[in-house]
Amino acid sequence: MIKRDGALPSLWQQTVNPLDISNTAPDTKYDVIIVGAGITGISLAHRLQSAGLQCLVLEAHSCCFGTTGGTTAHLNTLLDTPYTTIIKNFGEENAKLVAQGVKEAVHNIEKNIEKYQIACGFERTAAYLFAQDDDQQKELQDIVESCEKVSVPVHYTNTIPVNIPFIKAIEIPSQAKFSPVKYVYELAKAFIDAGGQLIEQTAVVTHAHRTDEVTSEEIIEVQTDTDLTYVTNALVYATHIPPGVNVLHLRCAPYRSYAMAVKLPLDNYPAELCYDMVDPYHYYRTQVIDGEPYFIAGGEDHKTGHEENTTACFNRLEAHVRKYFNVESITHKWSSQYYEPADGLPYIGELPGARPNVFVATGYGGNGMVYSQVATILLSDLILTGASAYKDVFDPNRVKPVAGFANFIKENADVVKNLVSGLVTRDQLESLSDLAHGDGKVVVFDKHKIALYKDPEGNLHVLNPTCTHLKCGVTWNAAELSWDCPCHGARYSIDGDVLNGPANMDLKKIDLKED
Known part of the structure; x- marks a missing residue:
């Protein structure tokens, strides 16, 4: 069984075994690096690799760790945002394009299943x-x-x-309908068999553009948390929500x-x-x-x-x-x-505010399975040819920069200062929290907020509850045993490890003074 971003196992996790991969990749320049090994990342990587490009997929956890492993996998042409709303917001012709795109999306999955004989129901x-x-x-x-x-x-x-x-x-x-994780894992194997590279347990920290000293072309350096840097011509964030700080975080709830x-x-x-x-x-x-x-x-x-x-x-x-x-x-x-x-349609295309050849796919709403394939078709067209019939209707740059956005980021980042470790003893927290085994909550001690979780054995897990994305305060999710940010959706494990972006840094652990 594979792992997922929650304490409660989904129906799909039992359908596959972890991929047998080396988690290493050649130190070379890639045509495309894709961040995220869910259905969007694997589908896009497979399509581009099949078209003759050399692709690398970087996954912070494991394939299908995120929402792909927790979807209910409905494949619809009737969408959660009704066509009445899409027509009102985007016009009838664009609504027809959306309907055409999701129809093509279902066919794309069906075609792959037939080609590779994937037994995914x-x-x-x-x-x-x-x-x-x-x-x-x-x-x-x-x-x-x-x-x-x-x-x-x-x-x-x-x-x-x-x-x-x-x-x-x-x-x-x-x-x-289908079994989504089984489908994605088989497609990942087909991608690897075609010469594609997939590395798990490797989070992307940042990227930067520079000029290649040999060719004088602009390339993108991708920095990971393993201190390895990979170079590419194009970068795609298929992470459900892009990491870091971007105007899309204010447009995706x-x-x-x-x-x-x-x-x-x-x-x-x-x-x-x-x-x-x-x-x-x-x-x-x-x-x-x-x-x-x-x-x-x-x-x-x-x-x-x-x-x-x-x-x-x-x-x-x-x-x-x-x-x-x-x-x-x-x-x-x-x-x-x-x-x-915010307006009913996903944001698929060039990442707002980024330099050329950095792409994103986000804001799928409840139709992630079909929109993952729309993203696959649209982004592969943009990368291969520079054009797509779906480009304008899903363009992320329809979201205009918010006035004062840069100041908002700075001010929000200064709201809560880091809590210095060693301010409180274990006995003080025990008396302060009154936690049952398996429970968590945020408490206030000496004007500082502290996130506490007491595991079934009675051990305390103590964190700074300040989300590392834009410094909101996290809340306890008792069902999935996670700390969730109510602002932009970042989620963390009981030990502060990032489960969901847009955060790309863990919550700060607090080392307690012994009594």
């Missing part, structure tokens, strides 16, 4: 969206009309495949979503995809893994770091599932992170 199936009150029914009617404008087939139906009351529903044909896999009576597994229209909405589907069916339900989304009791989110989701389904057992439950864009 891929299946074309219909999806159903259903309304449960008059307001939702009106919204559903608007969705149908907008789908017709952008040539996404939909039609009304009198039945849905789940036993949930509804007053109106639509069917969207030719959607799909981090969210957590909750999921569980359950066993139902044998003949009660719905084959299709289903969605209600509450806010936040619930989503349902079935996946067969090694001959075993699992019913997957998700929902209860909230902004990262803004929910005091994350365990309650699982409880609410479980109550919802048990209300409508005959649950025999719950086999897995987990949460994962995604980023909502």
Whole structure:
């Protein structure tokens, strides 16, 4: 089983074994370096390597450690941001391009599965969206009309495949589902077999442009936390959110979503995809893994770091599932992170504020599986030819610099000073925190905030709770045993190690004075 960025294992982690790779790469100039080995990074690397470029993928943890390992893997042409909103914000022609892009995205996955004979449970199936009150029914009617404008087939139906009351529903044909980690791992192997290089456990710290002394061309140096530097002509941040500080962090809101896999009576597994229209909405589907069916339900989304009791989110989701389904057992439950864009569409293209040949793909919302493939198609076109039909509609530079952004960064970075270690003793923290085993919280001691976690053995893990990205204060996530930043979504382990960007430095550990 592979590792993921949460304490709760997802259904997908058991489907593969860790990659058997050396974690070394030749010291040469690469055509493209891609940061991040999730579905976006591996898909793009594979496509570019297949086109004849020499690619290197650098992954801070392990392949599919992030959101790819926690997705529920719906492949949709009907998107979370409805085409009504996309038409309103971007115009009908651009909305048609979006619809065309996500249709091509699903086909891209299907084509790779056929080419490499990947046994990942891929299946074309219909999806159903259903309304449960008059307001939702009106919204559903608007969705149908907008789908017709952008040539996404939909039609009304009198039945849905789940036993949930509804007053109106639509069917969207030719959607799909699959086992995502199995797919990505097999595609990673195909990338390596084609001569591509993949290094895990290697985080990118920074990059810088310089002029090649031999060719006089501008190249990019990529510095890693292993003190190794790699050189490339083009750099892509496929890290779900770019690291460091960028205007995109003010345009992408981090969210957590909750999921569980359950066993139902044998003949009660719905084959299709289903969605209600509450806010936040619930989503349902079935996946067969090694001959075993699992019913997957998700929902209860909230902004990262803004929910005091994350365990309650699982409880609410479980109550919802048990209300409508005959649950025999719950086999897995987990949460994962995604980023909502400000205007409804992802930011895919040149990184705002960066020099040429630095690219980014972020802001996928809840449609990361299909937008990963849109990013693969768009970015490979830009890198190979300099042009793409999708360039303008997804252009990250549609986000204009915010007035005073540079001052904002400086002022925010000065908000909280580093806490000097050794200010407090272990006994003082014990009496101050009153923590149960397995619990964590932020406490105040002598005007300093301290992040405390007491592990099951009673040992204290003590950190400075100041996020290393832009100095916000982290909060405790009891469900996933992590420290989460409510500002831009950085997440850290109980020992302060970075789990999710945009932070690229760990939380500072505090060494306690002995009594």
